[in-house]
Amino acid sequence: DAGVIQSPRHEVTEMGQEVTLRCKPISGHNSLFWYRQTMMRGLELLIYFNNNVPIDDSGMPEDRFSAKMPNASFSTLKIQPSEPRDSAVYFCASSSSSYTEAFFGQGTRLTVV
């Protein structure tokens, strides 16, 4: 298996633009997580899906952020409009059940200028 695949690896965008981050979880995994990592705030859980259904989105910072999982093999995290403070590394992770470890993608480094 190729592992969790995230795209793009790097994204530079101007403030106010829409940004879409993509994630393909490991085949057969039924849990998917989106995290944001910054120096100041560490690794924050943004949203968690189980069987394609959002279970907890309490970590989503504000309405500018939205996430979808239309099927078991694809998820998106969208920021609209983007702001410089959204600059961070965004990770997607998946796991095969409710009590196993999660496997992480390589991350998307987002820079909003």
Place this chain on the structure above:
Amino acid sequence: AQSVAQPEDQVNVAEGNPLTVKCTYSVSGNPYLFWYVQYPNRGLQFLLKYITGDNLVKGSYGFEAEFNKSQTSFHLKKPSALVSDSALYFCAVRDPPGGYNKLIFGAGTRLAVHP
């Protein structure tokens, strides 16, 4: 609500010496505990986990961790540190089935192993 704390921002160890990276947790019920490592510009890599059973758990690269229920701790250990172990280490906790099953991470501890 579940939480995990890593009290040390950085741990410095000489190569060849034993290392310990500390972690304490708070969760309702029995915890599922994990350790991950992150190298620069990389994603997090799974090291080991405690679900049930023996309190001493062995994982990748010679690392092990000891689960202590009375102290609500899950410290990461290695008998002899290598320079290549230098990285950022994260402890994580997950509620058991029946809860939300979120995977929550600590703030991370930077391990520096000096030659």
